[in-house]
Amino acid sequence: MPQHPIPVVSGVAWFDDSGSPVNAHAGCIVREGDRFFLFGEYKTDDRNAFAGFSCYSSPDLATWTFEGLALPPQPDGLLGPDRIGERPAVMRCPSTGRYVMFLHADDLGYTDPHIAFAVADDLRGPYVLGGPVTFAGEPLRRWDVGSFQDDDGTGYLLVHEGDVYRLAEDYTSAAEKVAAGVAPGGESPGMIRAGGRYHLLFSNKTSWERNDNYVLSAPSPAGPWEPSGLLAPAGTRTHDSQCGFVFVDAGPEAPPMYLGDRWSFPRQASAATSVWQPLHLDDAGVPRLGPFLPAWLPTSGEAVDLLADAAVLPAAADLTAGRSHVTAPFAIDAGDRVALMGTVGPDSGYARVTLESSAADGDGDRLTAIVDFYSGVAADGIRFLTGPLAAGRYRLRVEATGERPTWSTKDGTPYGATDCRVRTSAVRVLPAT
Structure with missing residues (x-):
């Protein structure tokens, strides 16, 4: 980490080392050594077709270098022309040492959904599309997807409406559905283990609009899952964002980090921004977002007053x-x-x-x-x-x-x-x- 930490500023455009806007939406962060790697949807303004999944790297979670497209558009198949690719989620598989990316693939009308996977030997990619994730021999034909890796290396897929799948040892198929339908109407799932329990984060379904996201808690990924209230103060629409991922490896003194998207339809490439905020545990051990912090240090969660001497x-x-x-x-x-x-x-x-x-x-x-x-x-x-x-x-x-x-x-x-x-x-x- 640099000697003087740089704050994360939420809800504004970020610019990479070349001066171009950071274009990585609805994604995740993976830490490797002393660098952080951000994967997300590489959006365009003109249409919603898949334009690739981008990869950026950073030493501090605030300044970013474009590493390229980790997974580019494909000539055919699930991510071919006139297809949609959304919500890349990357984990390193402990049994194989390879990196596995999970994603939602679909047609432009959202009538042909698949949860798919791609693999790479290097975290940056390139990732090779492997096909649909299967469960009981059949493709998982679902939409919003998230991922979670437990302390013992067990991987899980999180799906809209609240289905949770335990992954097979090689992470390329689902071995068991451990929970089903625990969040009717929920989408954009994320998970964190904290306070001795597991917590699922969900958004309500309001298309590109933001809403008050909520939390479910359980003693294990298999449940039983119980409502734990809203993620952020009521009426804030989750600080004008939609949940997507929780990052917990920012540093020894760092709080868990909520990664949210402030979508902007139809200007998804040029005007959509990220809302990253520190999570804290309430008295019941449930993760919550406090009042909105425009700028804060990811190493500590401390608020920064950018305008103090401006x-x-x-x-x-x-x-x-x-x-x-x-x-x-x-x-x-x-x-x-x-x-x-x-x-x-x-x-x-x-x-x-x-x-x-x-x-x-x-x-x-x-x-x-x-x-x-x-x-x-x-x-x-x-x-x-x-x-x-x-x-x-x-x-x-x-x-x-x-x-x-x-x-x-x-x-x-x-x-x-x-x-x-x-x-x-x-x-x-x-x-x-």
Whole structure:
């Protein structure tokens, strides 16, 4: 770990070592030695077809290097053209030493579901698709999938609606269904062993919308599973996220880490972000999320006030079709970062945020990002954050695109923003640390 830990900042775009957005959604983290490897869905904005599963590495869970596509689109088969690939979950199989990736494969209409697996000798990949996971000789034709590895190396598959399968010794098939239907209506499962018990995390089914996720607890993966209440404070919609994975190997003093997704349909590649938060055990030993921490140290779970010494620059605006942009000029020293502050809400849409050099510098655009200002729960905070910048004069331009996230579920229930407003409050310059 670095001498001065770097905080995780939730709900904003992250940029890798090349300046590109980190594109790894609904995935997992695996630790190998002193590095962490993040696997996730490599999304595009134009369609929901499988574009690959990405792999990123990091020394600190906050700065990321793109390692490439661990599993690219296939020429045919379960992950071939016009197919969907979701929720990669990677575990090292103790009996073979190989890495096994589990995933949901489907057609674009979600009518041909399979839980599939791929294997690799190197954690980074490339992974070779092995076919469907079978149980009792038949393919597992299910949707949302998660994984859990117990202390003794036993592997489990977690499936929507609350089915739990114990994996065979080589991790390529399911040997036993140890629990069935314990979470009717639940999806995006995750599991943690804590407080002497096992805990399953589930989201409710609201399509791309966020909701109040919940917890089930049991003395073993086989149950009996009992409701243990909400994962996060009621009404927060799990801090505007959907559960997906719990990481427990960040360090000796590190808390378990909740990995959640803040989906943004249809801007899944350019505007969806991650919500990572520390988990704590309540008095009953059940994992919970506390109040939302915008920034925190993964080594300790300690909150970090990024804005404590930040200069405030005026950039208040309510951007609509009639007033489509606001610009804030500023000068910074080497290593400074810039944050855009704003308000999310039910009537808000997408913004295009562009960091430009000033005319005097003459270097043109530095960075452009799409930011989603929609939320079912109104809140103020950081909406965009750069990495460390070179010294110079800059402009931050915020433009309302006129687009808004909107969709409906399979039964026609509408969700999403009612308008495309973008509310900004200020630009903050964070001094180099």
